[in-house]
Amino acid sequence: xxxxxxxxxxxxxxxxxxxxxxxxxxxxxxxxxxxxxxxxxxxxxxxxxxxxxxxxxxxxxxxxxxxxxxxxxxxxxxxxxxxxxxxxxxxxxxxxxxxxxxxxxxxxxxxxxxxxxxxxxxxxxxxxxxxxxxxxxxxxxxxxxxxxxxxxxxxxxxxxxxxxxxxxxxxxxxxxxxxxxxxxxxxxxxxxxxxxxxxxxxxxxxxxxxxxxxxxxxxxxxxxx
Amino acid sequence: xxxxxxxxxxxxxxxxxxxxxxxxxxxxxxxxxxxxxxxxxxxxxxxxxxxxxxxxxxxxxxxxxxxxxxxxxxxxxxxxxxxxxxxxxxxxxxxxxxxxxxxxxxxxxxxxxxxxxxxxxxxxxxxxxxxxxxxxxxxxxxxxxxxxxxxxxxxxxxxxxxxxxxxxxxxxxxxxxxxxxxxxxxxxxxxxxxxxxxxxxxxxxxxxxxxxxxxxxxxxxxxxxxxxxxxxxxxxxxxxxxxxxxxxxxxxxxxxxxxxxxxxxxxxxxxxxxxxxxxxxxxxxxxxxxxxxxxxxxxxxxxxxxxxxxxxxxxxxxxxxxxxxxxxxxxxxxxxxxxxxxxxxxxxxxxxxxxxxxxxxxxxxxxxxxxxxxxxxxxxx
Numbered sequence: 075x076x077x078x079x080x081x082x083x084x085x086x087x088x089x090x091x092x093x094x095x096x097x098x099x100x101x102x103x104x105x106x107x108x109x110x111x112x113x114x115x116x117x118x119x120x121x122x123x124x125x126x127x128x129x130x131x132x133x134x135x136x137x138x139x140x141x142x143x144x145x146x147x148x149x150x151x152x153x154x155x156x157x158x159x160x161x162x163x164x165x166x167x168x169x170x171x172x173x174x175x176x177x178x179x180x181x182x183x184x185x186x187x188x189x190x191x192x193x194x195x196x197x198x199x200x201x202x203x204x205x206x207x208x209x210x211x212x213x214x215x216x217x218x219x220x221x222x223x224x225x226x227x228x229x230x231x232x233x234x235x236x237x238x239x240x241x242x243x244x245x246x247x248x249x250x251x252x253x254x255x256x257x258x259x260x261x262x263x264x265x266x267x268x269x270x271x272x273x274x275x276x277x278x279x280x281x282x283x284x285x286x287x288x289x290x291x292x293x294x295x296x297x298x299x
Numbered sequence: 300x301x302x303x304x305x306x307x308x309x310x311x312x313x314x315x316x317x318x319x320x321x322x323x324x325x326x327x328x329x330x331x332x333x334x335x336x337x338x339x340x341x342x343x344x345x346x347x348x349x350x351x352x353x354x355x356x357x358x359x360x361x362x363x364x365x366x367x368x369x370x371x372x373x374x375x376x377x378x379x380x381x382x383x384x385x386x387x388x389x390x391x392x393x394x395x396x397x398x399x400x401x402x403x404x405x406x407x408x409x410x411x412x413x414x415x416x417x418x419x420x421x422x423x424x425x426x427x428x429x430x431x432x433x434x435x436x437x438x439x440x441x442x443x444x445x446x447x448x449x450x451x452x453x454x455x456x457x458x459x460x461x462x463x464x465x466x467x468x469x470x471x472x473x474x475x476x477x478x479x480x481x482x483x484x485x486x487x488x489x490x491x492x493x494x495x496x497x498x499x500x501x502x503x504x505x506x507x508x509x510x511x512x513x514x515x516x517x518x519x520x521x522x523x524x525x526x527x528x529x530x531x532x533x534x535x536x537x538x539x540x541x542x543x544x545x546x547x548x549x550x551x552x553x554x555x556x557x558x559x560x561x562x563x564x565x566x567x568x569x570x571x572x573x574x575x576x577x578x579x580x581x582x583x584x585x586x587x588x589x590x591x592x593x594x595x596x597x598x599x600x601x602x603x604x605x606x607x608x609x610x611x612x613x614x615x616x617x618x619x620x621x622x623x624x625x626x627x628x629x630x631x632x633x634x635x636x637x638x639x640x641x642x643x644x645x646x647x648x649x650x651x652x653x654x655x656x657x658x659x660x661x662x663x664x665x666x667x668x669x670x671x672x673x674x675x676x677x678x679x680x
Contacts, residue, residue: 129580130676149672150584156675157582168577168679171570172320182581184313187305233582 076103076126076237076268081135082293083121095121097293098135105236108259108269108283113290119272120165120241122290126270127160127239128152157185161230165242167222169214175201175225176210183232193232200228204258220251227258237268244275256281307594310587314594329603332659336607337614339651341623344615346539347644353534357527361499362508364396364530365515365522376522378493383518384500389511391503392418395495397484401449401477406438410449412488414481416499422463424480429459434474436464447477449487457487498522567666575670576678588671589664596663600656608648616641 083096096118103109103126111119124130125137128144137145144155161182162168169178179197201207204224209217214225223243230238244252252275260283262269271278279287289297318325365384367374376395384393398413415422415430422430429447431439441447441461449457457479465473485492502511512524567575575588614620616639670678 124676127580129679130674150586153579153582153584156580162580164580168573168580170574170577173316177316181313181578182583184309185306185583185587187302187309189305229581 075105075138075140077101077138078122078126078132079136079138081122081125081132081137083118083125083130084133087133095293096125096132099293099295101288101295103268103270105268106263106266107285108263109271109286109288110278110284111270111272111288111290112274112279113296115274117290118293119290121293123239123241123270123272127162127237128156129162153185157182157233159236161233161235161238163223163226163230163238163240163243165245167226169222169226169229171213171215173214174211175206175214175217175221178214178225179210179228179232181232182229186233196232197228200231201225203261204228205254219246220248220254223247223251223255224258227255231262235267237270238262240269240271242272242274244273244278249277252277256283259283306587307590310591311594314591314598317591317595318598325599329599332600332603332655333607333610336604336651336655337610339655340608340611340648341614341620343647343651344611344643345620345623345639347647348615348639348642350535350539351642352639354531357531357534360527360530362502362505362527363390363500363512363515364525365498365500365519366525367497367519367522369521373497375490376495376498378495380519380522381495381498384498384515387511387514387518389503389507390515391501393498393500394418396497396499397481397490398496399484399488401451403449408438409475410435410477411475412449412477412479412484414484415478422478424462424478426480426482427459428462428480429483430463430465430476430478431461432465432473432476433467435477436461449477451487451489453489455487455489457483459483567670572670572678575667576675576680579671579675580679585668585671589668592664592667593660596660600659604652604656608651612641612643615639 078099078101081096081099081101082094084092084094086092099118099122101122111122113119121130125132125145128137128147132145135145136143139155139159144152147155170181173181176197179200180193183193183196197210198207201210204227206217206221206224206228209221209225214222217225223246227238227240227243230240243255247255256278259269259271259281263283273279278284288295365376365380367376367380378395381393381395384390394417396414396416398411401410401412402408403410415424424430431441431447435447436442439447441464443461443463445461447457447459447461449459451457459479465476479487484490485494500511500515502508508526508528512526515524516522578588579585614622619639
């Protein structure tokens with residue numbers, strides 16, 4: 075279970091152009107649930123994802139994972155948590171240009187130094203699950219948007235994390251690809267993963283696989299269903 | 300431990316791929332690094348080898364040379380003074396030497412004329428015979444059996460048959476040498492029979508050279524006594540000075556390299572920063588990123604250093620350093636032509652490694668560390 079207690083995030087704090095992206099936010103995410111954060115641009119959705127995923131530290135408040143406070147941990151331990159607990163699929167995919175799809179998928183596992191044949195087998199299995207097995211040797215720059223996204227999801231799962239975080243996962247996809255993505259989410263849920271997404275897309279909010287939709291505006295939760 | 304090695308292998312794989320992805324820029328950097336090491340390495344290897352060569356040649360020089368002084372200038376030594384030195388205990392094989400310089404207008408070169416030592420039977424000469432150095436033979440197109448003709452400033456002619464050409468191994472100090480018999484020398488320079496250029500002597504106990512020189516100075520107060528160690532120091536200073544001159548010139552190259560390295564290092568592109576942010580976001584630790592970049596910087600700098608030093612070695616010892624020999628050997632018309640014996644001063648090479656590798660790696664890693672220490676979200680933004 076992930077809990078956010080009184081979390082605020084202020085960028086450029088103390089300067090004339092400071093921005094309060096998230097204000098005094100409380101949120102609890104149950105295990106093996108699919109939660110969607112929705113809201114207009116600038117409502118603080120992505121900031122909440124980055125704070126939950128230990129990509130950024132809250133300015134105030136705390137983040138707990140299974141009752142353990144994450145927000146005060148030193149960077150070394152946060153990296154360990156990111157590696158083992160969270161898998162990220164970013165809005166712009168954030169694949170490393172110039173590397174192949176296979177190399178991108180296996181990157182999060184490098185610090186764990188698994189046996190290469192084990193790693194390769196795991197990457198192949200994920201690539202087959204998400205339909206990119208035939209594209210593994212291609213440079214990611216040569217993939218379509220949908221393929222890039224599936225590679226990004228496969229990369230998010232290579233270390234078998236408990237929580238998968240996806241930022242605007244369907245923003246760059248057509249209807250068919252968006253539906254395919256929801257199938258992926260259903261697969262993840264079936265595997266016992268907790269999924270947290272942000273989305274502007276009504277197709278996502280209304281999808282059967284989604285357990286909970288949290289609406290945000292101006293850095294606060296305005297409605298939770 | 301195997302886990303540690305496996306992790307390093309993965310990081311090395313990523314570093315290699317990263318180098319390849321930015322191959323254009325990295326290749327330019329590698330070439331500049333290698334060129335800089337090549338220049339500095341050539342100067343250091345050449346300077347070190349030539350000093351060693353000079354030391355080897357000086358091994359056969361007399362322990363002490365006594366020169367008569369008059370009004371602060373070198374004057375002729377007299378046979379009677381040689382007799383006085385023979386009374387100094389510990390001195391051995393005392394002999395007057397005849398040598399001098401001759402400017403040859405026909406070849407626009409300076410020669411050193413000398414008579415062979417009485418203690419070097421292999422160099423013994425009869426009247427009308429000469430032994431010449433490698434440079435003189437080359438310039439005057441001489442070989443054994445041919446005749447050497449020299450004209451003194453007073454118009455006296457010396458005709459001598461070349462008995463032998465000295466080997467190139469000794470060319471550093473004998474390139475411009477012409478050995479003739481004492482009779483020919485005196486006639487050519489119009490010297491009286493009791494006059495010598497200076498006096499050479501050996502000392503029986505090498506540890507007593509200073510003491511014997513001191514006793515000689517007491518016996519002949521108007522003489523100065525030069526020990527072999529003094530001569531070695533003169534050579535050392537001469538070549539060190541020239542080496543320093545070249546290194547000073549190379550400082551410009553070092554500075555240019557430092558600016559380039561700093562520019563590369565501090566100028567992390569937006570793409571590189573984003574890449575570091577992504578790696579952190581997907582679970583890499585700051586130390587993983589720094590290690591990976593260390594591999595990257597190490598691969599470039601160490602391979603460039605090895606390539607530069609290898610080229611410098613070949614340049615100096617296989618090709619006789621055509622790019623720098625003029626400065627380091629001298630400005631005479633008779634440049635010595637000899638192959639240096641391969642010799643590498645490990646301390647100097649290590650110093651060069653420290654002066655090039657460490658600043659480069661530090662310049663690369665400092666901004667990487669700053670970027671990698673920040674929150675991934677901030678770096679990716």
